Amino acid sequence: MSENVGQLLSKRAYRAPDMPAVFEPAVDRRLTYRELEGRSNQVANALVGGGVAKGDRVGLLLMNGSEFVESFFAVAKIGAVNVPLNWRLVADELEFILKDAGVTVLVFSGEFAELAAELRGRGDKTDITTWIQQGGDAGDGVVDYDDWMGSASAELPVVEVDGDDLCFIMYTSGTTGLPKGVMHTHDTVLWANLTLCTTTDFHQGDVFLNALPLFHVGALTPVLGCVFGGVTMVLLRAFDPAQSWELIGAEHVTTTLMVPAMLQFMLAVHEPSKHDASSLR
16 A cells, blocks of 8 residues: 555545534634645645755644644655654753754744744754744744745645655653654555554544644544544644533534543543533444
């Protein structure tokens, strides 16, 4: 099997353009698959216009949101390599990962502007030449995400990508040493999606609540599976147990993924008379 992971989004937008793709409660934003595809193409073309080529590494230091999803697929569309970054790490830890991966472009949320500024001040300790800020006021030498992508074409860029080409590098926690970059090709990502969609009760028309951080493969794989399978994503910027219950009822969430500690927090605030979870399988 050989296919560009980025084009999974293109195919879903072609098949179901008006299907709800993303809901972000934090900013009350809803995007259809057509809209998500258009924004992703704009990011892809903006990257190409900025000199990003096949095989280049693009770091994503982003909170959960449509910007993460559209950027991830955009990087894949042009054959570049995603490097999702754990925003809980400090500058020294991020510096090692950025240098180790050879990241040359960093897209970061406004919440991390100070952290990005500290990394910028370290000069050649990273290989980053382009700093792109999503949200907040971008400072000198930093590109504003919305202006940057908003002026680019929404047409699908055509780049030849082989199944053995790298799609993303996910770094381990480094609990027994320095973090190690685990390399995922377009084919390994596609097989992970096929496994998810064929071995779980996860199918077209579902509504998936994602409360885990997208820099972790446990959250990223289901989101990719949502696009592959035709599922609507409800993206929590950060986990909130009470809000999770409210969203399950309001958005008719059918499936989610939680780790045990998150479930314990949810049980602690559960009010059967208030929280309708009848849609959740």
